[in-house]
Amino acid sequence: MAAARTPQETAGLGEPEGLNGGSSRGSGSGRFGGSVRAVGRALRRPVTGMVRGIRRVTHAHGAGESGLGKLIELHAVNGAGDVMVTVALASTVFFSVPTDEARGRVALYLAITMAPFTVLAPVIGPLLDRLPHGRRAAMAAAMLARALLALIIAGAAASGSLELYPAALGVLVASKAYGVVRSAVVPRLLPPRFSLVKANSRVTLGGLLATGVAAPVGAGLHLLGPRWPLYGAFVIFVAGTFLSFSLPPKVDSAKGEDRALLSADEQRLHGPCGRPPRRPGLRTVGTAVTHALAANAALRCLSGFLIFFLAFLLREHPLAGQSAAVSLGIVGVAAGAGNALGTAVGAWLRSRAPEIIVVTVVAIVLGAAVTAAVFFGAFLVTCLAAIAGFGQALAKLSLDALIQRDVPELVRTSAFARSETLLQMAWVFGGAIGIVLPLNGVLGLSVGAAIVAAGWIPTVRGLLTSARQNNTTHPKPT
Numbered sequence: 001m002a003a004a005r006t007p008q009e010t011a012g013l014g015e016p017e018g019l020n021g022g023s024s025r026g027s028g029s030g031r032f033g034g035s036v037r038a039v040g041r042a043l044r045r046p047v048t049g050m051v052r053g054i055r056r057v058t059h060a061h062g063a064g065e066s067g068l069g070k071l072i073e074l075h076a077v078n079g080a081g082d083v084m085v086t087v088a089l090a091s092t093v094f095f096s097v098p099t100d101e102a103r104g105r106v107a108l109y110l111a112i113t114m115a116p117f118t119v120l121a122p123v124i125g126p127l128l129d130r131l132p133h134g135r136r137a138a139m140a141a142a143m144l145a146r147a148l149l150a151l152i153i154a155g156a157a158a159s160g161s162l163e164l165y166p167a168a169l170g171v172l173v174a175s176k177a178y179g180v181v182r183s184a185v186v187p188r189l190l191p192p193r194f195s196l197v198k199a200n201s202r203v204t205l206g207g208l209l210a211t212g213v214a215a216p217v218g219a220g221l222h223l224l225g226p227r228w229p230l231y232g233a234f235v236i237f238v239a240g241t242f243l244s245f246s247l248p249p250k251v252d253s254a255k256g257e258d259r260a261l262l263s264a265d266e267q268r269l270h271g272p273c274g275r276p277p278r279r280p281g282l283r284t285v286g287t288a289v290t291h292a293l294a295a296n297a298a299l300r301c302l303s304g305f306l307i308f309f310l311a312f313l314l315r316e317h318p319l320a321g322q323s324a325a326v327s328l329g330i331v332g333v334a335a336g337a338g339n340a341l342g343t344a345v346g347a348w349l350r351s352r353a354p355e356i357i358v359v360t361v362v363a364i365v366l367g368a369a370v371t372a373a374v375f376f377g378a379f380l381v382t383c384l385a386a387i388a389g390f391g392q393a394l395a396k397l398s399l400d401a402l403i404q405r406d407v408p409e410l411v412r413t414s415a416f417a418r419s420e421t422l423l424q425m426a427w428v429f430g431g432a433i434g435i436v437l438p439l440n441g442v443l444g445l446s447v448g449a450a451i452v453a454a455g456w457i458p459t460v461r462g463l464l465t466s467a468r469q470n471n472t473t474h475p476k477p478t
Contacts, residue, residue, distance in 0.1 A: 076210035147237035201347030298455020304430030342393030
Protein backbone atom coordinates (compact mmCIF):
# COMPACT_ATOMS: atom_id res chain seq x y z
CA MET A 1 0.00 0.00 0.00
CA ALA A 2 1.53 3.25 -1.05
CA ALA A 3 2.20 5.78 1.64
CA ALA A 4 0.47 9.12 1.43
CA ARG A 5 2.70 11.69 -0.08
CA THR A 6 3.23 15.11 1.44
CA PRO A 7 2.60 18.24 -0.62
CA GLN A 8 6.36 18.79 -0.88
CA GLU A 9 6.85 15.29 -2.27
CA THR A 10 3.94 15.72 -4.68
CA ALA A 11 5.40 18.96 -5.94
CA GLY A 12 8.68 17.14 -6.52
CA LEU A 13 7.03 14.59 -8.87
CA GLY A 14 6.75 17.16 -11.60
CA GLU A 15 2.98 17.45 -12.16
CA PRO A 16 1.95 19.12 -15.40
CA GLU A 17 1.83 22.87 -14.96
CA GLY A 18 -1.65 23.05 -16.47
CA LEU A 19 -3.13 20.84 -13.74
CA ASN A 20 -1.88 23.07 -10.93
CA GLY A 21 -1.66 26.70 -11.81
CA GLY A 22 -0.98 27.72 -8.21
CA SER A 23 2.09 25.49 -8.10
CA SER A 24 3.43 27.24 -11.16
CA ARG A 25 3.04 30.64 -9.61
CA GLY A 26 4.57 29.48 -6.35
CA SER A 27 7.63 28.02 -8.01
CA GLY A 28 8.05 31.17 -10.06
CA SER A 29 7.90 33.43 -7.04
CA GLY A 30 10.26 31.08 -5.22
CA ARG A 31 12.78 31.30 -8.05
CA PHE A 32 12.41 35.10 -8.10
CA GLY A 33 12.88 35.34 -4.34
CA GLY A 34 15.92 33.08 -4.50
CA SER A 35 17.41 35.23 -7.25
CA VAL A 36 16.84 38.38 -5.21
CA ARG A 37 18.50 36.79 -2.19
CA ALA A 38 21.42 35.63 -4.31
CA VAL A 39 21.90 39.14 -5.74
CA GLY A 40 21.65 40.58 -2.21
CA ARG A 41 24.30 38.19 -0.95
CA ALA A 42 26.55 39.00 -3.90
CA LEU A 43 26.22 42.73 -3.28
CA ARG A 44 26.66 42.35 0.46
CA ARG A 45 29.68 40.07 0.28
CA PRO A 46 32.26 42.76 -0.68
CA VAL A 47 31.01 45.07 2.10
CA THR A 48 30.96 42.40 4.78
CA GLY A 49 34.30 41.08 3.60
CA MET A 50 35.82 44.55 3.81
CA VAL A 51 34.34 45.07 7.28
CA ARG A 52 35.73 41.74 8.47
CA GLY A 53 39.12 42.61 7.01
CA ILE A 54 39.16 45.99 8.73
CA ARG A 55 38.08 44.37 11.99
CA ARG A 56 40.94 41.84 11.75
CA VAL A 57 43.47 44.63 11.28
CA THR A 58 42.17 46.95 14.00
CA HIS A 59 41.75 44.10 16.51
CA ALA A 60 45.14 42.45 15.88
CA HIS A 61 47.79 41.84 18.53
CA GLY A 62 45.40 42.02 21.45
CA ALA A 63 43.80 45.32 20.44
CA GLY A 64 40.39 43.65 20.21
CA GLU A 65 40.54 42.25 23.73
CA SER A 66 41.82 45.49 25.29
CA GLY A 67 39.31 47.74 23.49
CA LEU A 68 41.95 49.63 21.49
CA GLY A 69 40.46 48.26 18.27
CA LYS A 70 37.14 49.95 18.98
CA LEU A 71 38.95 53.24 19.64
CA ILE A 72 40.76 52.91 16.30
CA GLU A 73 37.42 52.42 14.57
CA LEU A 74 35.92 55.37 16.45
CA HIS A 75 38.83 57.59 15.43
CA ALA A 76 38.38 56.48 11.82
CA VAL A 77 34.73 57.56 12.03
CA ASN A 78 35.88 60.87 13.52
CA GLY A 79 38.33 61.47 10.67
CA ALA A 80 35.78 60.57 8.00
CA GLY A 81 33.19 62.95 9.46
CA ASP A 82 35.67 65.81 9.78
CA VAL A 83 36.82 65.48 6.19
CA MET A 84 33.20 65.59 4.98
CA VAL A 85 32.74 68.90 6.78
CA THR A 86 36.06 70.14 5.37
CA VAL A 87 35.02 69.29 1.80
CA ALA A 88 31.75 71.18 2.25
CA LEU A 89 33.44 74.23 3.78
CA ALA A 90 36.18 74.27 1.14
CA SER A 91 33.63 74.32 -1.67
CA THR A 92 31.66 77.08 0.06
CA VAL A 93 34.49 79.32 1.25
CA PHE A 94 37.26 78.66 -1.28
CA PHE A 95 36.35 77.17 -4.64
CA SER A 96 33.07 78.95 -5.36
CA VAL A 97 34.58 82.43 -5.83
CA PRO A 98 37.55 84.06 -7.64
CA THR A 99 40.99 83.95 -6.03
CA ASP A 100 40.99 87.50 -4.64
CA GLU A 101 37.55 87.10 -3.08
CA ALA A 102 38.48 83.64 -1.81
CA ARG A 103 41.41 85.14 0.08
CA GLY A 104 39.07 87.49 1.89
CA ARG A 105 36.61 84.69 2.71
CA VAL A 106 39.31 82.38 4.03
CA ALA A 107 40.81 85.18 6.13
CA LEU A 108 37.35 85.95 7.56
CA TYR A 109 36.81 82.26 8.31
CA LEU A 110 40.12 81.99 10.17
CA ALA A 111 39.48 85.19 12.13
CA ILE A 112 35.92 84.34 13.20
CA THR A 113 36.58 80.71 14.08
CA MET A 114 40.11 80.82 15.47
CA ALA A 115 39.95 84.00 17.53
CA PRO A 116 37.29 82.64 19.93
CA PHE A 117 38.99 79.26 19.81
CA THR A 118 42.15 80.72 21.37
CA VAL A 119 40.04 81.65 24.39
CA LEU A 120 38.04 78.41 24.59
CA ALA A 121 40.75 75.85 23.86
CA PRO A 122 42.81 76.29 27.07
CA VAL A 123 39.62 75.64 29.06
CA ILE A 124 38.89 72.29 27.40
CA GLY A 125 41.72 70.33 29.01
CA PRO A 126 41.20 71.44 32.65
CA LEU A 127 37.43 70.99 32.26
CA LEU A 128 37.86 67.42 31.05
CA ASP A 129 40.35 66.80 33.88
CA ARG A 130 37.41 67.26 36.23
CA LEU A 131 35.24 64.79 34.29
CA PRO A 132 37.36 61.63 34.27
CA HIS A 133 34.37 59.34 34.86
CA GLY A 134 32.44 60.48 31.80
CA ARG A 135 34.91 60.08 28.95
CA ARG A 136 32.67 57.88 26.82
CA ALA A 137 29.82 60.33 27.29
CA ALA A 138 32.15 63.25 26.45
CA MET A 139 33.26 61.60 23.20
CA ALA A 140 29.65 60.78 22.31
CA ALA A 141 28.62 64.38 23.05
CA ALA A 142 31.40 65.69 20.79
CA MET A 143 30.16 63.42 18.00
CA LEU A 144 26.50 64.34 18.46
CA ALA A 145 27.28 68.06 18.61
CA ARG A 146 29.09 67.88 15.27
CA ALA A 147 26.22 65.90 13.75
CA LEU A 148 23.75 68.64 14.65
CA LEU A 149 26.14 71.42 13.64
CA ALA A 150 26.62 69.77 10.24
CA LEU A 151 22.91 70.21 9.60
CA ILE A 152 23.12 73.87 10.67
CA ILE A 153 26.06 74.44 8.32
CA ALA A 154 24.11 72.78 5.50
CA GLY A 155 21.30 75.29 5.92
CA ALA A 156 23.68 78.24 6.31
CA ALA A 157 25.72 77.28 3.25
CA ALA A 158 22.60 77.15 1.09
CA SER A 159 21.28 80.52 2.31
CA GLY A 160 24.62 82.30 2.72
CA SER A 161 23.82 83.01 6.37
CA LEU A 162 26.48 84.07 8.87
CA GLU A 163 25.44 81.09 11.01
CA LEU A 164 28.08 79.25 9.00
CA TYR A 165 30.92 80.73 11.06
CA PRO A 166 29.73 80.08 14.64
CA ALA A 167 28.64 76.59 13.57
CA ALA A 168 32.10 75.98 12.12
CA LEU A 169 33.59 77.21 15.40
CA GLY A 170 31.41 74.72 17.26
CA VAL A 171 32.62 71.88 15.03
CA LEU A 172 36.22 72.93 15.70
CA VAL A 173 35.76 73.04 19.49
CA ALA A 174 33.91 69.70 19.55
CA SER A 175 36.63 68.13 17.42
CA LYS A 176 39.31 69.41 19.77
CA ALA A 177 37.40 68.16 22.82
CA TYR A 178 37.19 64.72 21.23
CA GLY A 179 40.95 64.78 20.55
CA VAL A 180 41.77 65.69 24.14
CA VAL A 181 39.59 62.91 25.54
CA ARG A 182 41.02 60.42 23.06
CA SER A 183 44.53 61.20 24.29
CA ALA A 184 43.45 60.42 27.84
CA VAL A 185 41.66 57.21 26.78
CA VAL A 186 44.53 55.55 24.89
CA PRO A 187 46.61 54.62 27.99
CA ARG A 188 43.54 52.83 29.42
CA LEU A 189 43.27 50.54 26.40
CA LEU A 190 46.85 49.38 25.90
CA PRO A 191 47.20 45.68 25.02
CA PRO A 192 50.03 43.72 26.69
CA ARG A 193 53.52 44.69 25.46
CA PHE A 194 52.10 47.70 23.61
CA SER A 195 53.81 51.08 23.97
CA LEU A 196 51.81 54.29 24.04
CA VAL A 197 53.59 55.53 20.93
CA LYS A 198 52.68 52.37 19.01
CA ALA A 199 49.06 52.63 20.15
CA ASN A 200 48.87 56.31 19.19
CA SER A 201 50.40 55.47 15.82
CA ARG A 202 47.74 52.86 15.13
CA VAL A 203 44.95 55.21 16.13
CA THR A 204 46.35 58.05 14.02
CA LEU A 205 46.94 55.78 11.02
CA GLY A 206 43.35 54.54 11.23
CA GLY A 207 42.13 58.12 11.11
CA LEU A 208 44.37 58.95 8.14
CA LEU A 209 43.19 55.95 6.12
CA ALA A 210 39.56 56.81 6.83
CA THR A 211 40.23 60.38 5.76
CA GLY A 212 41.77 59.18 2.51
CA VAL A 213 38.71 57.07 1.77
CA ALA A 214 36.14 59.67 2.84
CA ALA A 215 37.68 62.59 0.88
CA PRO A 216 36.78 61.29 -2.61
CA VAL A 217 33.40 60.13 -1.28
CA GLY A 218 32.76 63.66 -0.01
CA ALA A 219 33.82 65.09 -3.38
CA GLY A 220 31.40 62.71 -5.09
CA LEU A 221 28.59 63.75 -2.77
CA HIS A 222 29.36 67.37 -3.53
CA LEU A 223 28.56 66.70 -7.18
CA LEU A 224 25.01 65.96 -6.05
CA GLY A 225 24.82 69.29 -4.25
CA PRO A 226 26.77 71.39 -1.71
CA ARG A 227 24.67 70.07 1.18
CA TRP A 228 25.27 66.37 0.58
CA PRO A 229 28.76 66.12 2.17
CA LEU A 230 27.25 67.66 5.31
CA TYR A 231 24.41 65.14 5.27
CA GLY A 232 27.07 62.45 4.99
CA ALA A 233 28.90 63.98 7.95
CA PHE A 234 25.64 63.93 9.94
CA VAL A 235 25.20 60.20 9.36
CA ILE A 236 28.84 59.46 10.19
CA PHE A 237 28.83 61.47 13.43
CA VAL A 238 25.56 59.88 14.55
CA ALA A 239 27.20 56.47 14.05
CA GLY A 240 30.17 57.74 16.06
CA THR A 241 27.86 58.77 18.89
CA PHE A 242 26.67 55.20 19.34
CA LEU A 243 30.15 53.76 18.73
CA SER A 244 31.54 55.88 21.60
CA PHE A 245 29.50 53.89 24.11
CA SER A 246 30.88 50.61 22.75
CA LEU A 247 34.27 51.41 24.33
CA PRO A 248 35.04 49.37 27.47
CA PRO A 249 33.77 50.90 30.74
CA LYS A 250 37.34 51.05 32.06
CA VAL A 251 38.00 54.19 30.00
CA ASP A 252 35.79 56.04 32.49
CA SER A 253 38.01 55.00 35.39
CA ALA A 254 40.40 57.57 36.86
CA LYS A 255 42.12 55.09 39.16
CA GLY A 256 45.78 55.97 39.66
CA GLU A 257 45.76 59.09 37.51
CA ASP A 258 46.71 61.33 40.43
CA ARG A 259 49.66 59.27 41.68
CA ALA A 260 52.35 59.50 39.03
CA LEU A 261 55.17 61.98 39.66
CA LEU A 262 58.15 63.01 37.62
CA SER A 263 61.55 62.02 38.95
CA ALA A 264 62.49 65.66 38.47
CA ASP A 265 59.64 66.64 40.81
CA GLU A 266 60.45 64.17 43.59
CA GLN A 267 63.04 66.49 45.12
CA ARG A 268 60.42 69.24 45.25
CA LEU A 269 57.72 66.96 46.59
CA HIS A 270 57.34 68.92 49.81
CA GLY A 271 58.60 72.22 48.51
CA PRO A 272 60.12 74.93 50.68
CA CYS A 273 59.04 74.93 54.33
CA GLY A 274 57.26 71.61 53.84
CA ARG A 275 54.59 73.09 51.59
CA PRO A 276 53.42 71.00 48.63
CA PRO A 277 54.61 72.24 45.23
CA ARG A 278 52.37 74.08 42.86
CA ARG A 279 50.42 72.06 40.32
CA PRO A 280 52.90 70.83 37.68
CA GLY A 281 52.44 71.81 34.06
CA LEU A 282 54.40 72.19 30.85
CA ARG A 283 56.78 74.70 32.47
CA THR A 284 57.84 72.30 35.22
CA VAL A 285 58.75 69.25 33.12
CA GLY A 286 62.17 70.30 31.89
CA THR A 287 63.42 71.38 28.50
CA ALA A 288 62.64 68.31 26.41
CA VAL A 289 58.89 68.86 26.13
CA THR A 290 59.09 72.63 25.65
CA HIS A 291 61.81 72.43 22.98
CA ALA A 292 60.05 69.59 21.16
CA LEU A 293 56.84 71.61 21.32
CA ALA A 294 58.58 74.62 19.76
CA ALA A 295 60.01 72.46 16.96
CA ASN A 296 56.59 70.91 16.32
CA ALA A 297 55.03 74.37 16.26
CA ALA A 298 57.41 75.32 13.45
CA LEU A 299 56.36 72.27 11.43
CA ARG A 300 52.68 72.91 12.10
CA CYS A 301 53.15 76.55 11.08
CA LEU A 302 54.78 75.36 7.84
CA SER A 303 51.83 73.01 7.28
CA GLY A 304 49.29 75.83 7.59
CA PHE A 305 51.43 78.05 5.39
CA LEU A 306 51.79 75.46 2.61
CA ILE A 307 48.09 74.58 2.64
CA PHE A 308 46.91 78.13 2.03
CA PHE A 309 49.83 79.47 0.01
CA LEU A 310 49.91 76.52 -2.40
CA ALA A 311 46.12 76.47 -2.61
CA PHE A 312 46.08 80.03 -3.96
CA LEU A 313 49.34 79.67 -5.92
CA LEU A 314 48.17 76.53 -7.76
CA ARG A 315 44.83 78.15 -8.59
CA GLU A 316 46.70 80.85 -10.50
CA HIS A 317 49.72 78.77 -11.64
CA PRO A 318 48.82 75.05 -11.84
CA LEU A 319 51.40 72.30 -12.22
CA ALA A 320 52.60 71.84 -15.79
CA GLY A 321 49.90 70.31 -17.97
CA GLN A 322 47.37 70.00 -15.13
CA SER A 323 44.30 71.89 -14.04
CA ALA A 324 44.13 73.75 -10.75
CA ALA A 325 41.97 71.08 -9.11
CA VAL A 326 44.26 68.25 -10.25
CA SER A 327 47.34 70.19 -9.10
CA LEU A 328 45.85 70.67 -5.64
CA GLY A 329 44.88 67.00 -5.57
CA ILE A 330 48.41 65.85 -6.42
CA VAL A 331 49.97 67.98 -3.69
CA GLY A 332 47.28 66.95 -1.20
CA VAL A 333 47.78 63.25 -1.90
CA ALA A 334 51.54 63.65 -1.54
CA ALA A 335 51.11 65.36 1.84
CA GLY A 336 48.67 62.68 3.01
CA ALA A 337 50.95 59.87 1.89
CA GLY A 338 53.88 61.47 3.71
CA ASN A 339 51.77 61.85 6.85
CA ALA A 340 50.73 58.20 6.74
CA LEU A 341 54.34 57.09 6.19
CA GLY A 342 55.52 59.22 9.10
CA THR A 343 52.89 57.65 11.33
CA ALA A 344 53.94 54.14 10.27
CA VAL A 345 57.62 54.90 10.85
CA GLY A 346 56.72 56.34 14.27
CA ALA A 347 55.05 53.06 15.20
CA TRP A 348 58.14 51.16 14.09
CA LEU A 349 60.57 53.42 15.98
CA ARG A 350 58.28 53.43 19.05
CA SER A 351 59.74 55.77 21.70
CA ARG A 352 63.42 55.44 20.84
CA ALA A 353 65.27 58.73 21.41
CA PRO A 354 62.33 61.08 20.69
CA GLU A 355 64.53 64.16 21.06
CA ILE A 356 66.89 62.92 18.33
CA ILE A 357 63.94 62.08 16.08
CA VAL A 358 62.53 65.60 16.42
CA VAL A 359 65.89 67.23 15.65
CA THR A 360 66.47 64.98 12.64
CA VAL A 361 63.07 65.26 10.98
CA VAL A 362 62.92 69.05 11.36
CA ALA A 363 66.40 69.28 9.80
CA ILE A 364 65.21 67.12 6.88
CA VAL A 365 62.13 69.31 6.35
CA LEU A 366 64.32 72.43 6.51
CA GLY A 367 66.64 71.00 3.85
CA ALA A 368 63.68 70.10 1.62
CA ALA A 369 62.20 73.60 1.99
CA VAL A 370 65.50 75.30 1.12
CA THR A 371 65.97 73.03 -1.90
CA ALA A 372 62.43 73.67 -3.14
CA ALA A 373 62.93 77.42 -2.74
CA VAL A 374 66.23 77.48 -4.62
CA PHE A 375 65.20 75.10 -7.43
CA PHE A 376 61.50 75.90 -7.56
CA GLY A 377 59.51 73.45 -9.66
CA ALA A 378 56.46 71.20 -9.67
CA PHE A 379 58.34 68.06 -8.65
CA LEU A 380 60.13 69.73 -5.72
CA VAL A 381 56.90 71.34 -4.50
CA THR A 382 55.24 67.92 -4.44
CA CYS A 383 58.26 66.42 -2.66
CA LEU A 384 58.19 69.21 -0.08
CA ALA A 385 54.52 68.54 0.63
CA ALA A 386 55.26 64.84 1.17
CA ILE A 387 58.32 65.47 3.36
CA ALA A 388 56.51 68.11 5.39
CA GLY A 389 53.64 65.66 6.04
CA PHE A 390 56.12 62.94 7.00
CA GLY A 391 58.03 65.22 9.35
CA GLN A 392 54.92 66.61 10.99
CA ALA A 393 53.53 63.15 11.78
CA LEU A 394 56.80 61.72 13.08
CA ALA A 395 57.69 64.79 15.15
CA LYS A 396 54.18 64.86 16.69
CA LEU A 397 54.47 61.21 17.76
CA SER A 398 57.84 62.00 19.32
CA LEU A 399 56.29 64.95 21.19
CA ASP A 400 53.53 62.63 22.43
CA ALA A 401 56.19 60.22 23.67
CA LEU A 402 57.95 63.01 25.56
CA ILE A 403 54.71 64.23 27.15
CA GLN A 404 53.80 60.69 28.17
CA ARG A 405 57.32 60.20 29.56
CA ASP A 406 57.86 63.52 31.34
CA VAL A 407 54.42 64.87 32.32
CA PRO A 408 52.60 63.45 35.37
CA GLU A 409 49.39 61.62 34.62
CA LEU A 410 47.65 64.04 36.98
CA VAL A 411 47.89 66.82 34.39
CA ARG A 412 48.66 64.87 31.22
CA THR A 413 45.25 65.60 29.70
CA SER A 414 45.77 69.33 30.24
CA ALA A 415 49.28 69.08 28.82
CA PHE A 416 47.95 67.47 25.66
CA ALA A 417 45.24 70.13 25.41
CA ARG A 418 47.69 73.02 25.83
CA SER A 419 50.21 71.55 23.40
CA GLU A 420 47.47 70.94 20.84
CA THR A 421 46.24 74.51 21.33
CA LEU A 422 49.70 75.91 20.66
CA LEU A 423 50.12 73.73 17.58
CA GLN A 424 46.70 74.75 16.30
CA MET A 425 47.55 78.42 16.75
CA ALA A 426 50.85 77.87 14.94
CA TRP A 427 48.91 76.33 12.06
CA VAL A 428 46.60 79.35 11.93
CA PHE A 429 49.55 81.76 12.05
CA GLY A 430 51.20 79.96 9.14
CA GLY A 431 47.92 79.96 7.23
CA ALA A 432 47.56 83.70 7.74
CA ILE A 433 51.03 84.27 6.30
CA GLY A 434 50.14 82.09 3.33
CA ILE A 435 47.00 84.14 2.65
CA VAL A 436 48.65 87.58 2.61
CA LEU A 437 51.92 86.64 0.87
CA PRO A 438 52.29 87.52 -2.83
CA LEU A 439 51.80 84.53 -5.14
CA ASN A 440 55.49 84.06 -5.95
CA GLY A 441 56.74 80.50 -5.60
CA VAL A 442 60.39 81.23 -4.80
CA LEU A 443 59.47 83.93 -2.26
CA GLY A 444 56.81 81.76 -0.65
CA LEU A 445 58.98 78.67 -0.18
CA SER A 446 61.81 80.88 1.12
CA VAL A 447 59.43 82.15 3.78
CA GLY A 448 58.46 78.54 4.54
CA ALA A 449 62.11 77.60 5.00
CA ALA A 450 62.59 80.58 7.32
CA ILE A 451 59.62 79.43 9.43
CA VAL A 452 61.17 75.99 9.92
CA ALA A 453 64.61 77.44 10.65
CA ALA A 454 63.12 79.77 13.28
CA GLY A 455 61.76 76.75 15.15
CA TRP A 456 64.69 74.40 14.62
CA ILE A 457 67.80 76.47 15.37
CA PRO A 458 66.82 77.56 18.94
CA THR A 459 65.76 74.02 19.94
CA VAL A 460 68.62 71.86 18.65
CA ARG A 461 70.96 72.38 21.58
CA GLY A 462 68.28 71.90 24.23
CA LEU A 463 66.93 68.70 22.67
CA LEU A 464 70.39 67.15 22.22
CA THR A 465 71.30 68.03 25.80
CA SER A 466 68.08 66.47 27.04
CA ALA A 467 68.76 63.31 25.03
CA ARG A 468 72.24 62.97 26.55
CA GLN A 469 70.92 63.52 30.07
CA ASN A 470 68.14 60.98 29.57
CA ASN A 471 70.61 58.37 28.32
CA THR A 472 72.81 59.04 31.34
CA THR A 473 69.92 58.82 33.82
CA HIS A 474 68.23 55.84 32.15
CA PRO A 475 70.95 53.87 30.29
CA LYS A 476 69.76 51.28 27.82
CA PRO A 477 70.03 47.67 29.03
CA THR A 478 72.88 45.68 27.50
